[in-house]
Amino acid sequence: MDLRVQSDFLTPNPYSRPGTRLSCVKGIVIHWVANPKSTAKNNRDFFERRKLGKSGYGSAHYIVCLDGTVVQCLPEAEMAYHVGSSLPYKPGTTQIYTPEAWARLNTNRSGQKPYPNNCTIGIECTHIDWDGRMTKETWRATVKLAAQLLKRYGLTANDLWLHKEVVGWKDCHRWFVNNPAEWARFKAEVGTAMKPTRAEVMLIMSKYFKDIPKEMEWAAPHADSLYEKGVLKGDGQGNLKPADPLTRAEAAVLIDRAIEYVMKELSGK
Numbered sequence: 001m002d003l004r005v006q007s008d009f010l011t012p013n014p015y016s017r018p019g020t021r022l023s024c025v026k027g028i029v030i031h032w033v034a035n036p037k038s039t040a041k042n043n044r045d046f047f048e049r050r051k052l053g054k055s056g057y058g059s060a061h062y063i064v065c066l067d068g069t070v071v072q073c074l075p076e077a078e079m080a081y082h083v084g085s086s087l088p089y090k091p092g093t094t095q096i097y098t099p100e101a102w103a104r105l106n107t108n109r110s111g112q113k114p115y116p117n118n119c120t121i122g123i124e125c126t127h128i129d130w131d132g133r134m135t136k137e138t139w140r141a142t143v144k145l146a147a148q149l150l151k152r153y154g155l156t157a158n159d160l161w162l163h164k165e166v167v168g169w170k171d172c173h174r175w176f177v178n179n180p181a182e183w184a185r186f187k188a189e190v191g192t193a194m195k196p197t198r199a200e201v202m203l204i205m206s207k208y209f210k211d212i213p214k215e216m217e218w219a220a221p222h223a224d225s226l227y228e229k230g231v232l233k234g235d236g237q238g239n240l241k242p243a244d245p246l247t248r249a250e251a252a253v254l255i256d257r258a259i260e261y262v263m264k265e266l267s268g269k
């Protein structure tokens with residue numbers, strides 16, 4: 001099943017789409033919409049109505065619908081208001097944000113107050129009841145979306161957060177907060193979904209050439225190393241044609257480039 005994502009960006013406004021750039025992406029935060037059987041579009045429109053200034057601040061980048069389709073409310077490069085807090089993470093402390101979030105979702109110098117909104121992407125899940133139970137479609141699409149995002153930003157399934165794990169006090173995503181085994185299962189499924197496919201493994205064998213077959217895998221690091229030194233260029237479209245014969249003319253060019261590289265290295269230029 002391919003992920004079906006539709007962009008329906010919010011109108012820029014101070015309450016749900018402030019237009020601030022994220023400083024980086026350090027985590028993906030999972031939420032529930034806290035409104036059983038409402039659709040992604042319903043919730044997107046709720047964020048949109050916040051522009052009127054009568055219902056406070058709040059938004060998220062993605063909302064996964066009951067049927068597994070996804071609505072994107074904001075570009076990933078922009079900040080959403082989904083994990084901000086001004087309350088202590090637990091009674092009896094003045095610290096907002098849990099110690100873990102404080103340490104890991106912090107773009108400020110150590111010891112300074114973090115602002116996890118500036119380095120996280122928020123995913124809202126729709127659900128069918130007040131326990132937060134999701135449809136199979138919502139679950140699967142959320143796994144897939146989370147896996148894609150984590151890969152895109154060089155993160156792992158350990159960089160998945162529940163809203164509650166960031167702020168401490170909020171009952172969100174309620175299903176996962178109340179069913180820790182389900183949260184563990186969800187993260188495990190995301191980890192599995194992040195594993196590269198066979199086609200991707202073929203590509204990873206060489207960083208620059210997409211046509212090196214399994215039986216010539218041994219040559220890939222050498223080809224990559226020569227590519228990085230400017231000696232081997234392929235056809236300019238990512239093909240090395242590794243089984244094609246090398247003419248004397250091509251050999252002359254390769255050897256000449258290799259000597260040029262070595263001379264440059266020796267002269268320290």
Ligand SMILES: [Zn+2]
Pocket residue numbers: 030031032082163170172173
């Ligand atoms: Zn939440």
